[in-house]
Amino acid sequence: QKLPRIKILATGGTIAGKGASADHSAYTSGELPVKDLIGAVPGIEKVADITGEQISNVGSQDMSVAIWIKLNKRINEIYKNNEADGIVITHGTDTQEETAYFLSLTVRYDKPVVITGSMRPATAISADGPKNLYDAVTLAASKQAAHSGVLLVFNEYIFSGREAVKTSTTHLNAFTAPNSGPVGQVYDGKIVLYETPLRKTNKATPFDITGLASLPEVAVVELYADAPATAMNAYVAAGAKGIVTGGLGNGNLNKANTDAAVAAIKKGIPVVRASRVPTGRVTLLDETDDEKLGTIVSDDLMPQKARILLMLALTKTNDRKKIQQYFFEY
Numbered sequence: 001q002k003l004p005r006i007k008i009l010a011t012g013g014t015i016a017g018k019g020a021s022a023d024h025s026a027y028t029s030g031e032l033p034v035k036d037l038i039g040a041v042p043g044i045e046k047v048a049d050i051t052g053e054q055i056s057n058v059g060s061q062d063m064s065v066a067i068w069i070k071l072n073k074r075i076n077e078i079y080k081n082n083e084a085d086g087i088v089i090t091h092g093t094d095t096q097e098e099t100a101y102f103l104s105l106t107v108r109y110d111k112p113v114v115i116t117g118s119m120r121p122a123t124a125i126s127a128d129g130p131k132n133l134y135d136a137v138t139l140a141a142s143k144q145a146a147h148s149g150v151l152l153v154f155n156e157y158i159f160s161g162r163e164a165v166k167t168s169t170t171h172l173n174a175f176t177a178p179n180s181g182p183v184g185q186v187y188d189g190k191i192v193l194y195e196t197p198l199r200k201t202n203k204a205t206p207f208d209i210t211g212l213a214s215l216p217e218v219a220v221v222e223l224y225a226d227a228p229a230t231a232m233n234a235y236v237a238a239g240a241k242g243i244v245t246g247g248l249g250n251g252n253l254n255k256a257n258t259d260a261a262v263a264a265i266k267k268g269i270p271v272v273r274a275s276r277v278p279t280g281r282v283t284l285l286d287e288t289d290d291e292k293l294g295t296i297v298s299d300d301l302m303p304q305k306a307r308i309l310l311m312l313a314l315t316k317t318n319d320r321k322k323i324q325q326y327f328f329e330y
């Protein structure tokens, strides 16, 4: 019987990290090549027929729109040419949730794309990378992983790429999905999926970025008690095409930032209200009169994810109502 063909696209991160000692400290991420990652997973060759490609080798604090565009292009090409049955991306954890959401919206095929990484470098005691990679390959090789956008596998849990958020700086259970919980588990080489993510992904979104070499610049502005409008004004002056706020509570802006937001909107720069609070939605017309101010709400997307949707939205439209609709759909 032929094994499923899985393509591993390596981008770097701790999973490819190397340190001088066996503990967690003082290591460099994005050092090991993809063939070493695969070689460190015993039994993986029994799960799938694996090939690997190096897309980048960076700590994901240095992930960029340029690498996202390259990844998107390669994934679409692999499925167009029928080069694989499933794709696994290895990635640093710092921005893994952003890449997962970006690709969920932009890949044009409803086929398995699974993303994973690790918290301990490959040289550490009980490195978690090989197990996470084994689980990711198992999931990508399963037909159950299709039609879900990107799935993020970590520490034996499966999350929707849209919902996953890094919620621990150092622990092995680094990801949770604060609003929805995980969609499944993987244990002992077996997948249990409880649900399929319902938000539109892949071909069901209008975000075909084929041919684009960059995305409109969108900045995130974090709010706190007594926050001045310095950051928002500076981003607008620097030419940002959109602003996302990490607002207070239900996406609230203080007076200074409300005035700056209204000025930005008058210049044709959309402002999306997200929240620094990790659960719950930002709702329309609560304490903030969005109709009067001209603001948009992020629904339940964290600021870093709202930025991705706003960048993609701006490749299609500048219309406030249409962008608001996107935030409720995707």
Ligand SMILES: NC(=O)CC[C@H](N)C(=O)O
Pocket (backbone or CB within 6 Å): 012, 013, 014, 015, 029, 058, 059, 060, 061, 091, 092, 093, 094, 095, 117, 118, 119, 120
């Ligand atoms: N655990 C990790 O992957 C963090 C390492 C690094 N900062 C990265 O995101 O790539």
